[in-house]
Amino acid sequence: MVVWRTLRAAPSWVPPLLIGVVVLVLPGIGLDFATSRQIQLTCILALIVSGLNLSLGYAGQLALGQAAMYAAGAYTAGLMSIAGYTDILLQLLVAGLVALAVGVLTGIPGLRLGSWSLAMTSFFLVLLVPDVLSVFENVTGGHSGLSGIAGATLFGSVLDPNSFYIVIVIVAILWFAVLRNIVVSRHGVAFRVLKQSPVLASSVGISVFRMKLLGYALGAFPAGLAGALFANLDGYLSPETFSFTLATSVLAASILGGSASVYGAAVGAAIIQLGPNQSSAFQQYALVFYGAFLIAGGVLLGGGFAQLFRRLVARLDRAAGLDTQPTASAVAPDIPALHGAELAVSGVAKAFGGNQALRDVSITARPGRVTALIGPNGSGKTTMLNMICGFYRTDAGRITVGGTQLQRLPAHHVARAGVARTFQTPNLPEGVSVLEAVASGRCSTARASLLDAVLRLPRFRRVRDADIAEALRVLELVGMTHLRDAEAVSLPLGMRRLLEVARALVTRPSVLLLDEAASGLDEDEVDRLAELIRRIRDAGGTVLLVEHNFRLILALADEIFVLAHGQVIASGPPEVIERDPRVLSEYLGVRSDDARLPEVADALETKAGER
């Protein structure tokens, strides 16, 4: 256990780097030609698989185009070599950029069309590779393949097989370092938010289209590098290499190793390359075997070997006593001043086909006040929130926050304008810690570019430090600092709801929309939530609360708007609403002119409980 504790004290990138260094020095201790070639092919396959992991495992885009990007990189490098440009660094750069360009060009239409289109376009892209190579037969050699690729050079010297081995391993190590830096940065968290839900992504200010394209196109880059390395390793390119079978093997390796994992790509590639690919009998039935691997990886090993590895680490951590969580802090600090803005909705209408969900609705939520929006099921509350957030377009009317019109803005711009929200069902990405989940709310604030993240430039560190500091500050407010390293999705419902409020608060929003935040909470948790909302209000925040818990509404709201059949039927302070005959009639289906608060609350709550 002492060894384990020492290992865990080291930064997480040290063990994989050590493995990389061992692979790098293997030729020094004697490596036969066949093994050396297999290791090089494993590195090449690992590069391709890592690209798929980024787009599929992290960004959630099922796209099989890596084989086509690999071909683009390979033919680019091969043709450069034939034209006399044999420098491997130049070839890697150009091949990577060409693959990136193919990713962008094929990704845009696939992503614009939405849903399964990217999977389909990338699938056809792979099927088209042999035909494209035939069409340009004069240049690519068509079905006969491309020969005459000269040995690679580095700064003018020809690379012997051992030196080329070193180049391949170093490129793989460097790319995995880049990938790791991306995955642990804000971009990596944004990818996982996107994978969880595009709606969630836009609600924290992420442009869904740009992020999807970034994941897919970035995944093309290592495939281009792999292509350049392969062209120089074999000195000959045949269209058959870039077939659909390759695409399937890449997918199988990704699923086996664990697609939501950086190093899982290398593990999956090693299993496929060093195992079945060795046997010629396997080659004949490769597609069948890859299919079986996919099923085994997907069904038996949910999350692949990476998931098994994580479980093993967790078990060893427990055994070594490394998993103890500090206890919760009792006193939550004061909320610093929030600069809430007025939310004004006037004359808004929305129809879904013939169903008029909202008609001529006007509501106002002011800073330093809790405004509640209530109404029976189907009265239009969620539609209203979705229109404020930019998920639905209004048919008529205006929505402004602090005087700025929102109704024409896409959802991620609305979030950037200061509107933050929670969801009816807590919406948290998998594979992120509580701290990262809260910090993900800051995706729309000051940015560090991808290059800043990859190279760990000062700007990246500044943004990361600010993200962590703000996330910790808000976690303290909701009394969850002690859970900062826990996996967000594994928390109980009450904690997940508080976590969502924390994520919304981390941007210091101008307007906070809470969609049934108390639903499913026990009494203690509701009290804690109520206390938090009160403190947000007292700090000057603008809170719009959509809620079915009437005791909470009556206790918290300064003003209530009641929706029924898509229209506001009553508005005013709780003491007016609780006696309004129209409200009672809508909720209870009875007319009562002298009903009082406790009876109404009980009756309404019972009614809500029945639903």
Ligand SMILES: Nc1ncnc2c1ncn2[C@@H]1O[C@H](COP(=O)(O)OP(=O)(O)OP(=O)(O)O)[C@@H](O)[C@H]1O
């Ligand atoms: N995307 C959609 N497509 C078609 N109809 C929709 C859509 N969203 C909402 N509606 C309809 O609009 C009306 C209002 O629904 P909405 O979900 O806003 O009500 P709600 O008050 O939030 O209900 P609940 O309390 O059950 O969440 C309903 O008739 C619903 O069927």
